[in-house]
Amino acid sequence: MTTTSGPGEARPGGTTPLLSIRDLEVSFRTEQGTTTAVRGASFDVHAGETVAIVGESGSGKSTTAMAVIGLLAQNGHVSGGQILFEGKDITRLGGAGLARMRGTDIGMVPQDPMSNLNPVVRVGAQIVEALEDNGVARGAEARRRTVELLEEAGLPDAERRAQQYPHEFSGGMRQRALIAMGLSCRPRLLIADEPTSALDVTVQRTILDRLEQLTGELGTAVLLITHDLGLAAERASRVVVMYRGEVVETGPAAQLLTDPQHEYTRRLLAAAPSLASRRIQIAKQSGATEAVADDLLAASAEAPPAAADDPIVEVDDVTKVFHLRGEGLFSRGTDFTAVDHVSFTIPRGSTMAIVGESGSGKSTVARMMLDLLPPTSGTIRFNGEVVGGERADRRAEVRFRRQVQPIFQDPYSSLDPLYTIYRTIEEPLRAHGEGSAADRRERVLQLMDDVALSPDLLRRYPGELSGGQRQRVAIARALALNPDLVVCDEAVSALDVIVQSQILHLLADLQQRLGLSYLFISHDLAVVRQIADQVCVMERGRIVEQGSVDDVFDNPQQPYTQALLDAIPGRSLALAVGD
Numbered sequence: 001m002t003t004t005s006g007p008g009e010a011r012p013g014g015t016t017p018l019l020s021i022r023d024l025e026v027s028f029r030t031e032q033g034t035t036t037a038v039r040g041a042s043f044d045v046h047a048g049e050t051v052a053i054v055g056e057s058g059s060g061k062s063t064t065a066m067a068v069i070g071l072l073a074q075n076g077h078v079s080g081g082q083i084l085f086e087g088k089d090i091t092r093l094g095g096a097g098l099a100r101m102r103g104t105d106i107g108m109v110p111q112d113p114m115s116n117l118n119p120v121v122r123v124g125a126q127i128v129e130a131l132e133d134n135g136v137a138r139g140a141e142a143r144r145r146t147v148e149l150l151e152e153a154g155l156p157d158a159e160r161r162a163q164q165y166p167h168e169f170s171g172g173m174r175q176r177a178l179i180a181m182g183l184s185c186r187p188r189l190l191i192a193d194e195p196t197s198a199l200d201v202t203v204q205r206t207i208l209d210r211l212e213q214l215t216g217e218l219g220t221a222v223l224l225i226t227h228d229l230g231l232a233a234e235r236a237s238r239v240v241v242m243y244r245g246e247v248v249e250t251g252p253a254a255q256l257l258t259d260p261q262h263e264y265t266r267r268l269l270a271a272a273p274s275l276a277s278r279r280i281q282i283a284k285q286s287g288a289t290e291a292v293a294d295d296l297l298a299a300s301a302e303a304p305p306a307a308a309d310d311p312i313v314e315v316d317d318v319t320k321v322f323h324l325r326g327e328g329l330f331s332r333g334t335d336f337t338a339v340d341h342v343s344f345t346i347p348r349g350s351t352m353a354i355v356g357e358s359g360s361g362k363s364t365v366a367r368m369m370l371d372l373l374p375p376t377s378g379t380i381r382f383n384g385e386v387v388g389g390e391r392a393d394r395r396a397e398v399r400f401r402r403q404v405q406p407i408f409q410d411p412y413s414s415l416d417p418l419y420t421i422y423r424t425i426e427e428p429l430r431a432h433g434e435g436s437a438a439d440r441r442e443r444v445l446q447l448m449d450d451v452a453l454s455p456d457l458l459r460r461y462p463g464e465l466s467g468g469q470r471q472r473v474a475i476a477r478a479l480a481l482n483p484d485l486v487v488c489d490e491a492v493s494a495l496d497v498i499v500q501s502q503i504l505h506l507l508a509d510l511q512q513r514l515g516l517s518y519l520f521i522s523h524d525l526a527v528v529r530q531i532a533d534q535v536c537v538m539e540r541g542r543i544v545e546q547g548s549v550d551d552v553f554d555n556p557q558q559p560y561t562q563a564l565l566d567a568i569p570g571r572s573l574a575l576a577v578g579d
Contacts, residue, residue, distance in 0.1 A: 017044035018086060018221050019068065019189055025080030026060070026067050036079070037063045041247045043240045045189065050215070050222040052232035052253070054268060055242035056496040057467060061225050062111075064242070065191045067091075068223070069106050070098030085189070103134040107187035107220075109178050109211075111194040116178060117166040123177050124150070124162025127184055134185045149180040154210045171358060172203035179211055186218055193225040200357045200523030201567040208235055227496035229265075230272045230526075231569035233257050241265050271501035312485055312517045313346035313369065318378035320364050338364045340541035341378070346485075346534075351511065351518040353532035353549070355525055355564065361541040366489045366521045370406055382485065402432060405478040409490035411470035415462040421473055422458040428480040447476040451506060468499030475506065479514075489521045504531050526568045529553055537561045 026038040038060040045051045053061040066072050068083055070090070078091045085105065090098060102108070110116040118126060127146040131137045137145045143162075150158035153176040166174055175195060182190055192211065196204040212235065215222050226232050232239050233253040241249040241256070241264065249262040260266045320339040339361045346352040354362040367373040368380060371387050380387040382404060385396065405428075408414040415424055425447055429440045448455055451472040462470055471491065478486055488507070492500045508531065510516055522528050528535055529549060536546040537560065545558045556562045 015046060016087070017084070018047045018049075019045040019223070020084040021064070021068070021081070022084065023081035024064065024067065024078065024083065026063050026072065026076060027079040028073065028077075029075045036245065037076070038067070038245045040081070041242070041245075042081075043247060043250050045221050045223055047188065047221055048216075048219045049238070050212075050224060050236045051238045051240060052224040052226055052236035053240045053242055054226055054229050054232045056227060056268075056498045058244075059242040060245040061242045062193055063245075065193055065223060065225050068189075069102060069108055069191055070095070071108075103130060103185040103187065104136075105188055107182040107185065107190045109175075109182040109190065109192040109195045117174060119166050122163055122165055123169065127162075127177070127181050130181050130184050136185050145184075146180075149184050150177065152183075152214060153177065153180040154206070155180075171199055172207060175199060175203075175207050176210070179207070179214070183214055183218065183220070187220060189221045189223065190215060191223045191225070194227070195224075201525070201569070202357055202563060204569070205567040227498075228272055228569055229257070229268045229497070234569050241268065267498060271497040310348045311345040312348040312383060313352075313519065314379075314381040315342060315344050315365070315369075316379050316381070318342045318365070318368065318375045318380060320361075320368060320373065321376045337541055339368070339375075342536075342538075342541075342543050343378075344534075344536050344543065344546060346517055346519060348484075348517055349511070349515050350533040351520055351531055353520040353522060353528040353535045354538055355522055355528055355535060356538035357523060357564075359540075360538040362521050362523075362538050363489055365538075366406075366487050366519060369519055370404060370487055371400065398432070402481045403484045405481065405483040405486050407471075407474050407478050407486060407488045407491040409493055411467055411474050412462070414474055415470055415477075417462055419461070420458065421460055421462070421465070424462070424473060425476050425480055428477060432481060434481070443480065444476075447479060450479065450510065451476045452502075466499075467495055468502065471495060471499075471503055472506070475503070475510075479510065482514075483516070485517045485519065487519045487521070490523070491520075492527060493522065493524065500527070507531065524568075525553070525564050537564070 021044070022042050024038055024041040025036060027034050027036045041060070041064055043051070043053075053064065055061045063072070063076070066076075067078055068090075070093075072078075081091075082089045083091050085101070090101065093101070117123065124143065124146045127149060128142045131142040131145055136142070146162055147158045150162060155161050155173060155176050161169070161173070166177075169177065179195070182192075195211070196207050199207065208231075211222075214220075222236075224232065224236055229239070233256070236253050238251065239253045239256050240247055241262065243262075243264040249256065249260065249265050256265060257269070260269060318339060319337065319341055322336045322338055324334050324336050342361075342365060344352065354365060356362050364373065368375050369382075369387065374388045382400065385400070387400070419427070422441075422444055425444045426440050429435065429443060434440060435443070444458070445455055448458065453469065453472050453476070457465065457469065462473070465473065474491075491507075492503050495503060504527065507518065511518065518531075520528065520532055532549050534547070535549050535552050536543045537552065537558065538544070539560045545552060545556065545561045552561060553565065556565060
């Protein structure tokens with residue numbers, strides 16, 4: 001392991017660590033025996049300091065955090081080493097002792113705000129419960145304090161919001177509520193486990209700015225768990241890199257960015273889309289060779305330019321209006337315009353990206369393109385034929401469903417958990433009456449090879465695969481019928497950066513080999529920079545800017561586009577990271 005100082009050592013100023021993890025080992029009991037998920041991990045967190053643990057899914061970073069707060073799964077336990085909080089080994093406290101530390105000494109902001117808030121309990125009542133359980137306040141005082149905490153977390157109209165349920169909050173609002181809950185008892189250490197991974201970049205920046213401000217005012221130390229080195233470098237003073245359960249490198253954030261010592265750290269840097277975008281920008285500004293960008297864009301950089309006069313998709317003045325019911329029994333309700341006079345074309349064999357914040361209308365455009373929603377006005381043409389409405393020819397409907405395929409955001413919910421991987425990929429072939437059983441099996445095997453998955457996985461179920469493997473299965477299923485257009489709706493946002501990079505390179509390679517066209521929906525401009533040829537920027541249902549990716553990135557014309565670019569994690573770091 002590469003490190004700049006030994007764990008448990010005092011800093012030059014003489015302060016000892018608030019948290020010191022020494023040779024930590026965490027094991028889980030399984031049907032196949034005992035599995036060690038964390039091995040020999042050691043690092044420190046000092047009072048008031050932000051330390052980030054980075055690594056891909058399965059690296060052990062969240063397991064380490066859960067061990068610190070005593071929330072490991074029932075089959076997990078600390079099997080070796082020490083977790084010292086203010087010099088006291090908390091692994092020896094037992095369940096009751098750890099429970100007393102939660103909230104008051106160690107707070108937590110979990111990853112998924114929807115699954116970590118009780119959907120049938122008002123948000124304010126959940127914070128009141130945390131205050132009362134930890135003996136901070138009770139009754140009317142707890143309710144008053146709850147409103148203050150929500151205001152501190154940046155929620156407007158906090159008194160009214162406290163009476164609402166989680167489903168009435170946006171993703172960013174739910175995350176703010178969890179931050180309020182995590183800091184409600186003024187803990188000395190806050191564990192933030194991927195606190196913004198499901199949020200778009202502008203909301204992410206707002207949430208992290210607020211978290212940084214609050215923890216700075218309270219003097220709270222932060223242990224930030226993330227898979228994005230760009231975000232870690234921007235928000236943390238020191239970074240701990242974990243790989244396969246071990247700490248492989250630790251040191252100041254700037255040092256790890258400029259001079260990574262471990263091969264895995266260099267892989268994380270190369271895969272981080274935020275830093276990749278930064279490297280492309282620096283290469284162009286400095287007049288460096290195009291090899292830098294070519295290496296980052298991989299196969300997509302080698303694809304022949306698409307012919308602009310041969311569009312596969314034509315979206316012409318499309319509007320989508322939803323009617324919202326009123327709250328009262330006799331209320332007439334209101335109309336909400338989700339997509340407002342949108343027009344663009346996708347040249348055959350190219351990638352068009354639509355970017356924007358949550359609620360900008362980009363996913364509604366994707367659903368209309370998939371003929372899952374009808375436009376209120378305007379037309380969408382695919383291969384010259386109008387999409388939507390009643391088709392006189394049933395064969396046209398079948399042909400459209402074969403030629404346009406989706407890849408959705410969440411590989412957990414987009415695959416049937418009761419289907420094997422083989423049945424999942426074979427299903428489109430079976431539904432369209434393609435070939436014999438032997439022909440379909442041969443096609444499934446070819447698709448598994450196309451997406452770089454082992455045939456050994458065909459008998460498994462989605463729950464037995466990693467997130468990256470599941471998304472590859474979703475891609476294989478989308479390609480089963482040899483489509484012309486693939487609609488990718490946030491297809492990589494749920495993946496860690498290394499798997500994300502692999503999927504992006506896979507999509508680019510498949511496009512080059514199969515001549516695919518993509519409509520790529522994303523809130524992340526850093527990812528778009530790596531995959532797209534053209535980009536439309538949407539704000540409140542309208543396209544406010546569109547053009548080539550280089551034009552939009554290098555010379556944005558709209559303040560909204562500039563705000564999206566500025567919000568990319570790591571963009572503010574004027575550092576060119578080498579391979």
